[in-house]
Amino acid sequence: MxxxxxxxxxxxxxxxxxxxxxxxxxxxxxxxxxxxxxxxxxxxxxxxxxxxxxxxxxxxxxxxxxxxxxxxxxxxxxxxxxxxxxxxxxxxxxxxxxxxxxxxxxxxxxxxxxxxxxxxxxxxxxxxPRRQPPRPRAPVPVELNPQDATLAAYERGARQYAERTTTAPAPEVAALLARVAAGAHVLELGSGPGRDAAAVESAGLTVDRTDGAAAFVDAQRAAGHRARVLDVRADDFGGPYDAVFANAVLLHVPRADLAGVLATARRACRAGGVLVASFKKGEGEAWTQAKLDDPRHFTYWDEAGLTAALTAAGWIPEQVAESTLPESAERWITVVARNEASASL
Ligand SMILES: C[S@@+](CC[C@H](N)C(=O)[O-])C[C@H]1O[C@@H](n2cnc3c(N)ncnc32)[C@H](O)[C@@H]1O
Known part of the structure; x- marks a missing residue:
C-alpha cells in the first residue's frame, strides 16, 4: 500500500x-x-x-x-x-x-x-519533485521547453488564432511605412495569418512572409501567398532586406536569447535598413491560455531592457516607447531601430 x-x-x-x-x-x-x-x-x-x-x-x-x-x-x-x-x-x-x-x-x-x-x-x-517524471496533461506543459510548447500551441491553434485576431493591421505597420519606401523588400518574422503583410504589400512593398508554425505558412500558401517556415531561434533569415518586421513575435523569445535573435535579424538587413517590432511591456515571464486553448509563454520587457538588447545586437535604437492603445488589455512597447553597419558584418 x-x-x-x-x-x-x-x-x-x-x-x-x-x-x-x-x-x-x-x-x-x-x-x-x-x-x-x-x-x-x-x-x-x-x-x-x-x-x-x-x-x-x-x-x-x-x-x-x-x-x-x-x-x-x-x-x-x-x-x-x-x-x-x-x-x-x-x-x-x-x-x-x-x-x-x-x-x-x-x-x-x-x-x-x-x-x-x-x-x-x-x-x-x-x-x-525534480526526480518525478513529468505529469501528464498538466495545465502548463512541462514536457517541452516553453518556446517549443508555444510554437506547438500556434501549430494546433492557427485557425483559432486567425478567427480571434482583428483584421485591422497593427499600428507598427504605419511605423514601418513611414520609414521604408514603396518597392522595398521586407522580411516579416512570425507573420501568423498574414494580416500585416497584406497591408504592407498594398502599400507597394514586397514582403517575405515567414512563420515558425507550418500551419500558418500552409494557410498563407493556400491563400496564394509565398511563405516559408522560419524559426527565429535557429533558421537562416536570408537577405539582405530593407527592413525586418516582427509584430508580437519576439516576445516569445527567452530574455537571454533576444540579443542573439536581434543580431541575426540585423545581419539579414542592409546597411541603413530598419527593424520594427513590438513586445509586451511588463516584468518577468508568464504563461497565458487567453485566445488559444493551449498555453503560450511570453517574456515581458521594459524600455531599458529592450534598448540594451538592441544595442548589444548592433542596432541603433530610434524609438523604444510604450504604444499601448486605450482599449488594449495588455501594455505594449514598439521598437524601431536602424542598422548602420554593413549587412556583411
Ligand atoms: C502573437 S502571434 C503574432 C502573429 C502576427 N505577427 C500578428 O501580429 O498577428 C506570434 C507569432 O509568432 C510565431 N512564432 C512563435 N514562435 C516563433 C519562433 N520561434 N519562430 C518564428 N515564429 C514564431 C507564431 O507562430 C505566431 O504566428
Missing amino acids: SDYQVLEMGGLDEWRGHYGGFTPEKSRDGRRVVDHELTMQYIGMTANAFEPGEEAGYWHVHERIEEVYVFLAGRGQMALDDDIVDVGPGTVVRVGQGVFRTWRALPDSPEQLRWLCLRAGGQELPEV
Missing part, C-alpha cells in the same frame, strides 16, 4: 474545539499537534485557533527548526525579534532559526485567528 495517511480535522470553525500541546502542561484550547496523530517523518504541523484578543503569552526561539505560519482566517500580529507583522487570511510567514517569535489575535479581529504552523528540522528537504 502507498505510504499516505488522511486526517480529517474538521472545518476552520471547529478548530477552537481542539485541545492539545507538545506536553500536557503546554496544552491549550484551539491547538492540535497533528504530528502526534500522523507518523510525520520530516515535518511537523499544528492547527491553531485563537479567540479575538487572545495572545500566545510567551516568546520562543528554535536553534535548528524552521517554521512556516500559514494564516487562514481572522486578523492578528506576529512579533519577530524587534518587528511586528500584521497577519490575516493568506499571509505566510517563514521564521528562520534564531528568531524570537510570539503572536496574538487582534482584539477587534472579525473572527477567530486560525493558522497552520509547519516546522521542519533544519535539514534540507530531499528534492523529490
